[in-house]
Amino acid sequence: MPWHSICLSANGDIKPCCQFTNKGRPPNTEHPTIMENWNSQRMQDLRQAFLNGEKPADCNSCWEREAQIGHSRRTWFDEKFGKYITKPTTDLVVEEPQIVQADINLSNVCNLKCRMCGSWASNSWFEEEVALAEKDRRYQKNRKMQSVRNVTVDDIQNILPHVKDVKRIDFKGGEPMLAKHHDNFLQWMIDEGMTDVHLLYTTNGTVQNWRILNLLAQFKNVSLVFSIEGTGSRYRYIRGWKFPIEQIEKNMARYNELDNVKINFNVTVQNYNLMNLVELYNLLHQWEKKYSRVDAASILFFKVKRYLADIIQKSEGNIIRATKSVNKHFKMKNDFPIFMAITDIAWFRPDVISPSSPVPTGIGAVAYLNRLQEYLGLNNHESTCKKMIELQKEYWPDAKRTFHPIDIEYLSCECRKYYSYVNKTKFFEGKNIFIPKL
Secondary structure, eight states, X not given: OTTTEEEEOTTSOEESSTTOOOTTSOOSOOSSSHHHHHTSHHHHHHHHXXXXXXXXXXXXXXXXXXXXXXXXHHHHHHHHHGXXXXXXXXXXXXXXXOOOEEEEEOBOOOSOOOTTOOTTTOGGXXXXXXXXXXXXXXGGGGGGOOSOOBOOHHHHHHHGGGGTTOSEEEEESSOXXXXXXXXXXXXXXXXXXXXXXXXXXXXXXXXXXXXXXXHXXXXXXXXXXXXXXXXXXXXXXXXXXXSOHHHHHHHHXXXXXXXXXXXXXXXXXXXXXXXXXXXXXXXXXXXXXXXXXXOOOHHHHHHHHHHHHHHHHTTTXXXXXXXXXXXXXXXXXXXXXHHHHHHXXXXXXXXXXXXXXXXXXXXXXXXXXXXXXHHHTOSSHHHHHHHHHHTHHHHOTTOSSOOXXXXXXXXXXXXXXXXXXXXXXXXXXXXXXXXXXX
């Protein structure tokens, strides 16, 4: 990939692919043009590492995935595009590269403010990140960010001669339908007779750009991947309350009229929607039956659903056992989202997950359980939870059911979140800077 693939980030960073990381280092933009940065010392060092049989740390996402599931972005590239490489090379500096796949992020301009996003992909988050930098030094780097970034016409002109052999271009953002100069790029491809190139867009689906729509109609193969995380008010909440989900369907219906377009969906699984994926599946399945160009991959849903149901039912009601089993099966390292989802099951299906099952103390509950433990004069969180349950009769006599440890864990996390809002130490979901003091 370091020889035949390119990823252009919205901040101008040049990488071999979208999974590549530059942790702790500035973007690869030391030279004035894209292709000079593509042949920079940093890229030369990366190519040399591959030739030496090394595994560069910046490519860890691929090494980890291959170790876990035997497949990665790297193997995907080899399988899909390796057959098109007619000019293989081991040169560290490639003056006339044969680029067969490209990820191009023309801008971070976006009309939405999704709760799982940040300014790297949406300029709508810029003000909050600047404010957060005033409160916590870990975010001070965000002060230097520009609220709007656009790849220039000169940038585009610099890369154009080197994508003549490209087989697929992935447009991301920001929202690619709002990116400045995007239409210039497409028009150049049409003028050069490159309409057989597969174009793939990751879009929020809220924008109808007629100029781009007319240009896309001239390409043979266009894939639109609509990002969607929920239905009804949940969708609007996650997306920042700006557009109803009906706007998505309206635009999708227009794209469906193009015979060269295929429509798929990308769902960011998160705590906001983990317990409502069935609702989302039902909606996507309805669209799949209604629109001929839509593929919701609904068959996979039933397969995964059966896996999960079987794993959870075999856990014998134990939250910790179920969480560990699900994460082991799907080779997940972060168990918190699964833990919270399985905890929620106990509220509605106590016959499947027992509310009295032991639970670990989550990071969000530690601060408040520590305070309660000190106040009650106890020695550990387990005894603290038991005491809180005993006190229910006195303080919450009207509760609909008896409290359990999972309730204490849940309420502690909610108290932490509430305090962070009141104290103005939490500006948006996922960025909490409150450090408790006993």
